[in-house]
Amino acid sequence: QVQLVESGGGVVQPGRSLRLSCAASGFTFSTYGVHWVRQAPGKGLEWVAVISYDGSEEYYADSVKGRFTISRDNSKNTLYLQMNSLRAEDTALYYCVKDICTDSSCYVFDHWGQGTLATVSS
């Protein structure tokens, strides 16, 4: 079955960096777009970024554009999120999420990991 396992979260000071990873299994990773979606403690869901199945296209929320970079390694079935210049408002549970469509993304999220918590605090 589809599994998405995030890692890399932790406590970091404002202005510092963190790199999240997501190990995917149970499906042909290289044929699906994948997203990061975050949820601040006690709050709702916020879409962060998406990368196409082949890595040729990336899109970001305005709140993270220029600071975060999404990437993937299809040979390792792994998704990444490089987070730089972190702010207190980036504190959240970060979910790795699979798109429902193969090849061309549909932007519907059909499988979610359990999330990794990134806390930005001095």
Added chain:
Amino acid sequence: EIVMTQSPATLSVSPGERATLSCRASQSVTTNVAWYQQKPGQAPRLLIYSRSTRATGVPARFSGSGSGTEFSLTISSLQSEDFAVYYCQQYNDWPPLTFGGGTKVEIK
């Protein structure tokens, strides 16, 4: 950016009753709306997409309707496992993909 507004924020319902959750978009999203269920301590789960298509394994008591700017999720007869927070999401105009603020369905 398309803003999705969900109402009510909290819905108190007795088991076995019908629940209707609403979601309004700030501009037309045609039928490109999905609904997710999130239980405490769990990741969200896809319920409905393309306005009314149930995701794999979702019980028939969940149904979606609407178009343009007004959408609803109906749970025909609430079961104990249905008490959760529900989010709508639009994917018609992006980036960004946007979610509503959520409706918590609680036991009356």
